[in-house]
Amino acid sequence: QYRSQQLLTVSDVARQIATAKELDILLDEVTQLISERFNFYHVGIFLLDEKNEYAVLRASNSEGGKRMLARQHKLKVGQIGMVGFVTGSGTPRTSTDVGQDAVYFNNPDLPLTRSEMTLPLMVSDRIIGALDVQSVKSDAFEEEDIKLFSTLADQVAIAIQNNEFFQQTTIALEEAQSLHRQYLNQEWQRETSRRSHSGYVFSAAGLAPFTGELEAEVERALNTGETVLASDQPENAPGTSRMVMPIMLRGEP
Numbered sequence: 001q002y003r004s005q006q007l008l009t010v011s012d013v014a015r016q017i018a019t020a021k022e023l024d025i026l027l028d029e030v031t032q033l034i035s036e037r038f039n040f041y042h043v044g045i046f047l048l049d050e051k052n053e054y055a056v057l058r059a060s061n062s063e064g065g066k067r068m069l070a071r072q073h074k075l076k077v078g079q080i081g082m083v084g085f086v087t088g089s090g091t092p093r094t095s096t097d098v099g100q101d102a103v104y105f106n107n108p109d110l111p112l113t114r115s116e117m118t119l120p121l122m123v124s125d126r127i128i129g130a131l132d133v134q135s136v137k138s139d140a141f142e143e144e145d146i147k148l149f150s151t152l153a154d155q156v157a158i159a160i161q162n163n164e165f166f167q168q169t170t171i172a173l174e175e176a177q178s179l180h181r182q183y184l185n186q187e188w189q190r191e192t193s194r195r196s197h198s199g200y201v202f203s204a205a206g207l208a209p210f211t212g213e214l215e216a217e218v219e220r221a222l223n224t225g226e227t228v229l230a231s232d233q234p235e236n237a238p239g240t241s242r243m244v245m246p247i248m249l250r251g252e253p
Contacts, residue, residue, distance in 0.1 A: 006148055009037045014155035023163050027059035030156055034133065035061040041136045042110050044068075045156070046075070046083050047121075047129035053077060055087045055130055064109035081107075082118040086130045092119045092146045096139045115140035119153040123161045131156060177251065184252045217244040225253045 013033045031043040042062040046055035054074040060066060075081050078088025086093055094117045107113070113134040121129040131153045135141070192198065197209035217228045221244040228244040246253040 003144065003148075006038075010148060010152045010155075013037060013152060014159075023160065023167070024059070026159060026163055030131075030159075031059045031061040031065075034152070038133075040133050041112055042132075042134040044083075044132040044134075045121075045129060046087065046132065047160075048077065048087060048127065049074070052127075055083050058129075062110065064107070064111075067109050068107075082116055083130050083132055086118045086120050087127055090120045090122060090125075090127050092117070092150060094118075094141045094146060096141065110134060112136045114138045117141045117145060117149065119146070119150055121153055121157040121160065123157050128157060128160065180250065181252045184250060188252075217242065220244075221246045222253050225251075 013030070027045050031045060034040060035043045042060065042065055044060040044062075044065050045058050047058050048054070049056055053076070055077055057065070057068050057073040060069055075084045075087075078084055082093050082095060085091075094115070096115050114137055115135045117133045117140075119131045119133075120127050121131060131149070133141075133149065197211045198214065199210040201208050201210045214222075217230050220226075221228045225246050225248060227246070230242045230244070
């Protein structure tokens, strides 16, 4: 029954983190949810830096973890502590008694830790970081816990990768749209510069070219892309209102 409840919790956590769009929010939600649902003293997520030399702490739920975040805590890959071991080897590791584990890194910010479980975050065969879970109880983790939380770690890694893809796609889309707006504006300016008039006026007499100066409201609508409302202006008839709406093409007036 306990394992069944754990599996349901893992599924629930995985479902919730999959909806986060920003990476920092995603990582923070993961640490908070795991800590709350499984009652862990400390949960931390480490991600490798660009050179894969250090595992950098990116999110944590505990007070000690937040102090570590503030000083940009990082561990050498393959060398320091269980996080260093796991990010270097890609192999999960548990310590049921941290006082007797030679790999354990004694952290003064987490003095209550008695057991620790660290799992690699992997996408395909590539290590991208580690999920570190610590408990105030000795012998808190068993072999079954490694299997269970490895499933959750895989979901976290996939969510991180999807988030990175989303961010890259968003940036590429924004760049493409910006270039397109510049091109559209440039070509439209070139087109209008060839004309002898800047617009048209429709009245009871029919359609005629507009050759006068652009009024302030029209200039503002063209420059801002926003609808401009004006009433009781000197050039308008008393008691009348006026609305100037930009004509937009793909975000460009």
